[in-house]
Amino acid sequence: MGGPFLLGEAFLLGLASGPACVASCGPVVVPSLLAEGAGWRLNARYLTSFLGTRFLGYLLFAAIAWELGVLVSPAPAARIWIYGGIHVLLGVTLLWYARSIGRSCTHACAGSGLVSIGRVGKRSVSGAAVLGLLTGVSLCPPFVAAGLRAAQLGSIAAALLFFAVFFVATTLWFVPFVGFGCIRRNVSVIFVARMAMVLVALYYLLAGIALLAGRRVYG
Amino acid sequence: MADAVCAGFAGKTSPRTWSRALLLTLPIALWSLFMAMRGLLQPDRSLQVASGVTAAFMIVLFFMMMKTSSTYRWRRWFFVALGVLFPIEFIHNVMVLRGSMGIPIEEMIAGRTPFCFLPIPLLILPAALTRTLVFPGSILPRGGMSGGGMAAMAGLWLAVTLVVGKGWCSYACFFGGIEEGMAALPKKAKWKKLDPRYRLLPWAVLLAMVLLSLALFEPAYCMWLCPFKAVSEYVAARNTVGLVQNGIFVVLFAALVIVLPLLTKKRTQCTFLCPFGAFQSIFNKTSVFDIKIDRTVCSPCVLCQKSCPTMSLSDESIKKGETLMSCMKCGACVDACPKGAAVWHIRGTQVAVKPERARLMFLYAAWAMAAMFGGSIITQGLATILQRVI
Numbered sequence: 224m225g226g227p228f229l230l231g232e233a234f235l236l237g238l239a240s241g242p243a244c245v246a247s248c249g250p251v252v253v254p255s256l257l258a259e260g261a262g263w264r265l266n267a268r269y270l271t272s273f274l275g276t277r278f279l280g281y282l283l284f285a286a287i288a289w290e291l292g293v294l295v296s297p298a299p300a301a302r303i304w305i306y307g308g309i310h311v312l313l314g315v316t317l318l319w320y321a322r323s324i325g326r327s328c329t330h331a332c333a334g335s336g337l338v339s340i341g342r343v344g345k346r347s348v349s350g351a352a353v354l355g356l357l358t359g360v361s362l363c364p365p366f367v368a369a370g371l372r373a374a375q376l377g378s379i380a381a382a383l384l385f386f387a388v389f390f391v392a393t394t395l396w397f398v399p400f401v402g403f404g405c406i407r408r409n410v411s412v413i414f415v416a417r418m419a420m421v422l423v424a425l426y427y428l429l430a431g432i433a434l435l436a437g438r439r440v441y442g
Numbered sequence: 443m444a445d446a447v448c449a450g451f452a453g454k455t456s457p458r459t460w461s462r463a464l465l466l467t468l469p470i471a472l473w474s475l476f477m478a479m480r481g482l483l484q485p486d487r488s489l490q491v492a493s494g495v496t497a498a499f500m501i502v503l504f505f506m507m508m509k510t511s512s513t514y515r516w517r518r519w520f521f522v523a524l525g526v527l528f529p530i531e532f533i534h535n536v537m538v539l540r541g542s543m544g545i546p547i548e549e550m551i552a553g554r555t556p557f558c559f560l561p562i563p564l565l566i567l568p569a570a571l572t573r574t575l576v577f578p579g580s581i582l583p584r585g586g587m588s589g590g591g592m593a594a595m596a597g598l599w600l601a602v603t604l605v606v607g608k609g610w611c612s613y614a615c616f617f618g619g620i621e622e623g624m625a626a627l628p629k630k631a632k633w634k635k636l637d638p639r640y641r642l643l644p645w646a647v648l649l650a651m652v653l654l655s656l657a658l659f660e661p662a663y664c665m666w667l668c669p670f671k672a673v674s675e676y677v678a679a680r681n682t683v684g685l686v687q688n689g690i691f692v693v694l695f696a697a698l699v700i701v702l703p704l705l706t707k708k709r710t711q712c713t714f715l716c717p718f719g720a721f722q723s724i725f726n727k728t729s730v731f732d733i734k735i736d737r738t739v740c741s742p743c744v745l746c747q748k749s750c751p752t753m754s755l756s757d758e759s760i761k762k763g764e765t766l767m768s769c770m771k772c773g774a775c776v777d778a779c780p781k782g783a784a785v786w787h788i789r790g791t792q793v794a795v796k797p798e799r800a801r802l803m804f805l806y807a808a809w810a811m812a813a814m815f816g817g818s819i820i821t822q823g824l825a826t827i828l829q830r831v832i
Contacts, residue, residue, distance in 0.1 A: 242571055250653040257649075411642055418646030419653075426654060426666065433683045 229376075233385045236372065237392025240365030244393040247363040248277075250423045251313065251354050256403050257416035258324050259338055259351075263404035269337055270397055273355035278390050280359020281366070282383055290379070302362070303434050309361045310431025316340065316357060317424035320350035321417045365393065456511070463509040467501060469806065474500045474813045481821050488832065492824035499523070499820070500813045507805060511798070513773030514749075517612065518622060524816040525619015527823025529673040534826045536675055544678030555675060557595050560617075561664055563648060563721035564655040577661050598815065605807050607729025608722045609771040611712060613808040614815050617670045621711050624703035625751060631707040640714055641753045641768060648717035663717055669694035709751045712770070723767045731804040732787050733771060735763045736794040740783035746775035763793065771804065 245252075256269055323340045339347035369389045373382040406412050458466070474497040481493025503516045510516075536543055545555060561577050568576045603610055611618060647667065654662035665677070666687060672695035679685045694715070702710035712719050726732065735746070740760070747755040754769040765775070775784040785797035786804055 246571070246656045248657075250650070250657050253653055254649060414639055415642050415645045415649060418643055419650040422646060422650035423654060426650075426662070429683075429686065436682070 229381070229385060230388050232372070233369070233388035234392045236369055237365075237389040238395065240368060240389075241393045241396030243365045244363065245396045247365070248358050248397075250426075251317065251358055252397070252400065254416045254419040254423060255317070255320055255350060255354060256400055257406075258321065258413055258420060260408050260413040260416075261337070261404065262407045263401055265337065265407075266401045266404045269349075269351045270400060272337065272349050272351040273358075274390075274394050274397060276352045276355030277359035278387070280356045281386050281390055284360045284366075284370075286379060286383065303437070305360075305362065307431045307434030309357055310427045310434060312431075313354070313357050313361075314424045314426075314428030314431060316350065316353050317420045317427065320354070321420040321424065323350065324413070324417055458509055458511070460509070463505055466508040466802065467505040470504045470809050470813065471501045473810055474504075474817065477813050477817050478821070481825070486825070488828035489821070489825045492821045492828055495824060496817050496821040497813075500809070500817055504805070504809050507809075511801075512777050513801065513805065514777045517772060518626060520812060520816065520820075521612065521619045522623035522626070523619070523820055524616050525621075525623060527827075528616040528619075528819050531819065531823040531826045532674050534830075542678065543675055545675050546678045550677065558664075559595055559599050559615075560668065560670075560716075560718045561655075561661040562596065562599065563717060564651055564661045564663055567652060567656045568659060571656070574659075576655060576659050577664075602811050602815075603722065603725045604728055606731065606771065606804065606811070607726040608719070608769060609729070609731070609804070609808050610722055610725075611716075611719050612770040612772040613812045616816065616819055618709055618712055620673075621699045621703040621709045622751065624700055625707045625709060628704055628707060631705065633702075633705045636706060636708070636753065638753065638756060641766075643714045644712075644716050644720035644768075647715055648720040651717050666690060667694065667715070669698055669711055669715070672696075707751075708753065713752045713768075719768070719770075726767055726769060730789050731771065731800065731807075732789060733765050733769060733773075733776060734785055734787040734793045735760050735765075736783045736785055737761075737763045738794070739781050740779075741781060743780070745778045745780065746784045749774045749778035771808070773801075776801075 252273065256266060259265065259269055261269065319340050320338065324338050337349040337351055340350040340353060341348045369386060373385045376382045376385060478493040478497035481489045481496075484490060484493075500520065503520055506516045507513055533543060536545075540549075549555070557577065565575055565577055568574060599610070602614060606613065647663070651663040651667070664671070667690065669691060671688070671691040676688050676691055677684060679688050694711075698711035698715055702708070740763075742757075742760065744757075744760070747757075747760065750765075750769075751772060751774055752768055752770055754766045755775060756766060759766050773786075776786060778784070782797075783794075785794050786801035787793055787797065788800045788803065791800070
């Protein structure tokens with residue numbers, strides 16, 4: 224299949240899958256973005272950071288999976304470990320993030336950056352980046368759809384390009400979230416968002432532990 | 443102005459005469475009897491008795507509201523009766539139908555569960571994006587126990603909500619009565635200092651549950667957080683996760699519906715958890731009725747603040763002469779205010795001018811709904827008890 228057709232297919236697939244991506248990442252993105260209590264510019268930075276590391280997660284997963292040839296159908300046991308592990312990591316990160324927001328001076332000190340949840344060497348790690356990476360490597364339905372198609376391509380370069388275009392198209396659906404900047408530094412909104420993060424984190428932790436323990440959620 | 447003239451203070455009205463109170467009760471009496479007709483015409487003796495008792499109960503309570511000009515304490519009798527009798531009738535029904543309060547997940551997916559209003563806010567986004575209802579109840583006429591109840595429930599909710607706003611939570615919700623009853627038991631609160639920030643918690647629950655419901659395509663609140671599963675219907679536990687879910691329901695029910703109301707004299711589940719309540723608060727902005735504080739007669743005794751069962755009055759809101767968005771229009775603050783500064787109000791009119799007329803108009807709407815909706819539940823609950831006892 225020709226290049227332009229392939230790119231067009233990736234773009235349309237991304238565009239069509241966008242709402243599912245937003246729904247899938249919503250419990251992570253919306254509360255954390257609101258909890259930042261930031262303005263338009265900082266929200267754009269948050270989304271750039273989140274989506275950038277999400278893209279990195281996509282590419283990492285695609286590259287490894289292409290090499291292993293098991294992109295979308297890893298063994299059930301492995302899939303459960305991936306799902307469960309990522310759920311637990313998301314839960315822990317969200318809890319840490321919610322705690323860090325309480326300690327951060329982001330909202331008191333005008334003009335500061337995104338909320339940091341730790342340091343690597345001299346560089347602080349933003350919560351948005353970690354959440355982006357974790358959501359990038361999780362097996363959400365649109366990701367699986369793109370993975371299926373990418374797995375059929377002849378080379379790793381084509382697979383990565385397919386993913387890149389797919390990603391750009393899904394990203395368009397996240398742009399409206401920059402609009403949260405209109406409610407910046409609202410103490411009530413930040414409190415509500417932090418508490419929502421804690422609830423979402425507890426859900427991910429519970430679901431992740433249940434998966435790792437080999438239990439089905441519900442019944 | 444006649445209301446104010448016969449009162450010692452601006453918004454406080456003196457008790458009415460018997461004849462005037464009876465006259466004002468007449469429309470509600472006719473409506474209550476009309477509502478009772480369905481049961482009275484049934485051959486089932488217990489249903490006949492229950493219908494008659496319920497109609498009398500609703501009429502007497504409304505009459506007392508008219509006679510004494512007090513709202514909260516009379517409404518509370520109705521609300522507690524509704525809260526107590528709903529689980530009795532519901533549990534009896536599911537025990538007869540299934541022999542257990544636990545519903546197997548297959549039954550839920552098949553839509554054999556009655557529709558509940560609590561997940562309404564969780565259904566909107568999935569329905570808007572995918573035209574699919576994620577609530578595990580059927581909307582088809584013969585699709586299970588719920589039948590076409592969902593459409594009726596949603597329609598009724600919308601109509602009522604547009605008029606009374608969050609008054610739904612004080613006159614229609616069949617869950618809040620248990621905690622209101624618990625809160626009424628102690629004479630004084632043991633825990634008086636509650637962090638006012640925590641009244642924002644329902645918004646956090648709403649946000650988290652709406653997002654999770656969209657992501658997981660299920661009513662996350664019903665699956666994980668609803669305390670009233672403990673007294674209605676829960677997913678039958680077949681493994682550890684199921685036990686954890688049911689454990690959460692029981693712990694939340696015990697803490698927020700039983701223990702904390704006893705300690706705080708507040709409706710703690712409504713104040714700190716209920717996502718539907720938070721959602722319903724939005725409609726307080728569309729409702730024509732609200733409660734205002736007349737700043738010209740208010741001495742900041744904060745009795746209204748102390749009496750509010752949902753912490754819907756803050757120092758700042760009193761200074762502004764209004765309640766917070768979470769006000770459930772139960773009337774506790776109006777009854778508690780010794781100077782009549784807390785008054786019922788119709789939007790677009792002057793504050794404290796004919797507040798009793800505003801109260802009457804609100805009560806006619808709210809009590810008509812209560813007699814129709816809560817009245818039928820009370821009747822069914824009473825009939826169930828009568829059938830079992832007699």
